[in-house]
Amino acid sequence: MPQTIAFTKGHGTGNDFVIVPDPDGQLDLSDDQVAVLCDRRFGIGGDGILRVVRSSAIDEGAAAAASGAEWFMDYRNADGSKAEMCGNGTRVFVRYLIEVGWATWDDGPVAIGTRAGVKTLTRSDRGFEVDLGPFHVDDADVLVRTRGGGAPRPGIGVDVGNPHVVVALPDERELEGLDLAAQPQMHPVPPHGANIEFVVPADPLVREGVGSIRMRVFERGVGETLSCGTGVAAAAIAVRHWAGPAAPDHWVVDVPGGTLGVRMPEVDGENHVLLSGPATLVYSGEVTLA
Template sequence: MPQTIAFTKGHGTGNDFVLLPDPDGELELTDDQVAVLCDRRFGIGADGILRVVRSAAIDEGRDAVTAGAEWFMDYRNADGSKAEMCGNGIRVFARYLADGGWATIDETPLLIGTRAGVKSVTRSELGFEADLGTWRVDPAEVLVRARGLGVPRPGLGIDVGNPHIVVAISNADELEALDLTVRPQLQPDPPRGANIEFVVPSDPLVREGVGSIRMRVFERGVGETLSCGTGVAAAALAVRHWAGQAAPDRWTVEVPGGTLGVRMQRVRGDLHVLLSGPASLVYSGEVALA
């Protein structure tokens, strides 16, 4: 008999996930099972799986236990591959824990273990805000080829716990003309792959001290998605990097699925990037594993 498991469908600005409660770490999913669950014709349909597991019940959660994070976000891309982090997913994960009474988030930040380290989530005006930690700019130039782009463009590497390549686009028409049904080609191709963001600045770029950009993204292991939380943060950081020292520390980023907020602030002496936005739980049910 096929195993039947409970699930909840959720999303953050259209970046959607299947959440699987597995507090004691008893569920072992193959890549194929993840892919079927995420399939939009033969499964539930999602950009990825969020397994809700206690940090103590998963080998990758040992450091999270030490840091005081009871829960670990075991994130898998739609093709079954493991990913380090997901900015939209962690907000949905926090919403699931809070709404289900698994954890509290109102009095103190909620600590969540990920493969990119322990992240803290709080409530915010936009819904929830996740501290993604520090970031790293890769000075090595990557050449990006994409269908509909015309000529190859240079991309900037930004690592916010997972790898990104950000490409500047000159105008909105060029952004809309991109065909992201085909994976853009990177030269050189990063060994772990990368999410690829295409951004266009608003006009004006900065209004009342807040920067504004638009973005589309191709996520590794998934394809084009309506939103990518860590990609939104990487895009804002890249434009801030290009703009120079006068660039603001607060940004709004428009993606096909909505609008997200990004800000930079000092945390114990280090400059962190924080991502804020909505998190929605759509429905719950049961599904038989293939």
């Protein structure tokens, strides 16, 4: 018998999601059902699914529940595959929790569980800011080739809870001319795949102590998206790494869907990366699952 479920459509700088409330963990969406819901012609349309489930109601949320994070963000890519985390998704997820009354700012920051650990969000001038935690840079080159893009270019690996490969381009003309309708090829291929970011530094790179870059991204399991929160963080980390020790800890990153902020403060003796930006809820409705 067909099942009808509630949903809300939301986005963060154009990175859009189908939000599915399932507080007690009773909904088991297949990969095919996720793909249909995310299909922009035959479904609602989105870069992924955010299932809103109590941490205590999902096996992967046990550690989050033990830490006191009531809610778990079960994030699925548009093809149905599971992903560790989604930076823009965390902001949209918490915006939804606040709007429906399942969380509040009264007690301070809001913590949510993800497959990459518990993430803490606060309000910021840009909307919401999420602490993505410590990050890791892998200097070993990964060669990235895009369709019609000529010779492959080197990229470096950046892990911010999920894997990324960041490639520097010389100018905005090359950035705008990239053909990302086809998945770029990587060699060697990272063990779990990776999101791939293509970045161009601003000129000047740093103004009044803040770095600035532009970026496009191809997300694994999705394709090119208007924005990728963890990709924005990874891109800023990579450019800061290339720029050397004098590079700033504050960055502004322009993506096709808008502008996001990145900070890299020291937290408990470790460098963390924090991402800030807006979160918008567009509309709500019901849909019958195939």
